[in-house]
Amino acid sequence: MHDTGRGQSDTEAVRRLGIQYPIVQGPFGGGLSTARLAATVSNLGGLGSFGAHNLAPEDIGRVAKDVRALTSRPFALNLWVSDHDPGGLSLGAEEFERVWALFEPYFRELGVEKPERPQDFHHDFATQVEALLEARPPVFSFVFGVPPAAILAECRRRGIVTVGAATTIAEAQALDAAGVDLIVATGFEAGGHRPSFLARAEDSLMGTFALTQLVSRRVKAPVIAAGGIADARGIRAALTLGAQAAQLGTAFLACEESGTTPEHRAVLFSEEAQHTTLTRAFSGRLARGVRNRWSEAMAPRAAQLPPFPIQGWFLSKLRPAAVRAGRTDLVSLWSGQIAPNLRHRTAPELMESLVRELADAPGSSQR
Template sequence: MKTLLQRLDLDLPILQAPMAGAQGSELATAVSRAGGLGALPCAMLSPAAMEEELDAFRAGTAGPINVNVFCHAPPAPDPERQARWLEALAPWYAEFDLDLEAVPAGAGRRPFDHAACDVLESFRPEVVSFHFGLPAAELLARVKAWGATVLSTATTVEEARWLEAHGADAVIAQGLEAGGHRGLFLTEDLTTQMGTLALLPQVREAVDVPVIAAGGIADARGVTAALALGAEAVQVGTAFLCCPESRASAIHRRALMSEAARHTALTNLYSGRPARGIVTRLMRELGPISDAAPAFPLATAAIAPLRAAAEAQGSGDFSPLWAGQNASRCREVPACEVVRDLALGLLR
């Protein structure tokens, strides 16, 4: 049986984590050229934007691509919860002289659907990865029909078993250290979430499909440790955010390379689902987790005006500064150097 690397025709067991809003085809292309698996986050892209980014990737490299999409169930708007959310944010709206009445009730990230699948089918990406479980059976069948390898994220052993039983070809074991959105989908109980070094060997024993380690891995030592614990590959995100190929904002980059990056927390304030980021003023003053925040992704709409107003003043106080617990290797170096450094222990 082929290993995951053989199946994907990869030189190195290094997967770049898809980071919606902070990167596009430039970073994915650079990682692919360096021998890893570049990822294109499409959760925030329209079908037309997906096509444009995939065109750019295919023009830049012949390597494989991982296209990442979300498969959450869109929530029904809840006017009462929305009103509580706006009430909680009202003091900051007043501070920036913003109009609470102008905030739309809806918005947010599209879940994977047939329109998105139509675009992907025309490009036949080698890997399609999902966050928050797997899509409906008919959509998953379409993806598998062109030969794509299907990945999805598990944050618990139970989620890993579920993914294997429902058609995932490999499981990404996402430790609690990981930046960005948690991939949890069978539970909302954050006490079930564990660190990478605890989660990885348990998932490895629980499933027969390949396992990819994610969370807290930023250098060759982390890669070596993950492989020793049974991972066939690692997924790394935060270490790439300050590369020139990243689209992370100047505010985000400054935070990543500052002492502030040592303090991260899970928060649902920016989207409605738990995600790890550098602690901001909003998280400190409101508390990182709030029952008032609307369900994912509806919380985003009311945060957007605050973020724009603060960023116009050069502040990230209301920005989602996504980062894992180990930002120690965030450097302004080309992505190929990050890949090379991650692979050092494999090349000796």
């Protein structure tokens, strides 16, 4: 591979994904993806993605339609293979009251009523993936596991390219052995959830630099590096370390086309973004965001928090009131470690700068 111009961008990953540049806009779950962001990135030669794990199966087809209305280029729909942790499927009445006691002061502070105990806390992967297959996106990316062999076979039959995420060598090898088409090596710098599925997330904290090198030498599938990459220099570094594309999350989340709030975006561009933490306080699974009152208040109570997705369900009841009030202390402020280096506020600006600087000679991008 050459180090300049198109040469380094012309990779097997780019060919498999049917895109122009080795740039993937990482999917965002929890309602933070938009069809507009995904389509904008795809139209500009990258792979736009839409995180659909929080959607009901009947909404997945609609999202695919929305993206297709805005682009004829390849895009990805993304799901979470594992949809609950042990104990996360239901909550008995007594346990519900115990957990409610943790949340009650914050609900009271925001004037939010106690929610009814629900029957289900999260949509089921099996029915979501049926809807996804029906929608037939060009790319199906997923985290938190390896889909059943029958699903992967059906993707192949329908011409859907599959992309799975690994946080360790063993996870990458499991995805490779299952015949997944491309593997995202997700370093612990990344914003959002740590998508580990073989060992505890706390025991799978490898950085992008090491993970990319280790994984790319051990799997057949092309590797996409994710975590801590926000400019062309980072992409070039990932390609040098054995990746064939880079997935950027936080840099796209900060763009006005994403589904997050203006308050969250402002935090990403502030000094606060220098202080991220990995915490289970927002969803019940380990995820990286900017430290705030909620992450700090829950830190000493980590052992009392209910599992995923129950913790996240409680917070989702608090979120609308917090967002309406413009509060940043009681909502998730997902962010990767690279946020202090963000420069662009729209997806076209970000994409254009990535593409331009990728084409420049190495070393000529910003310091």
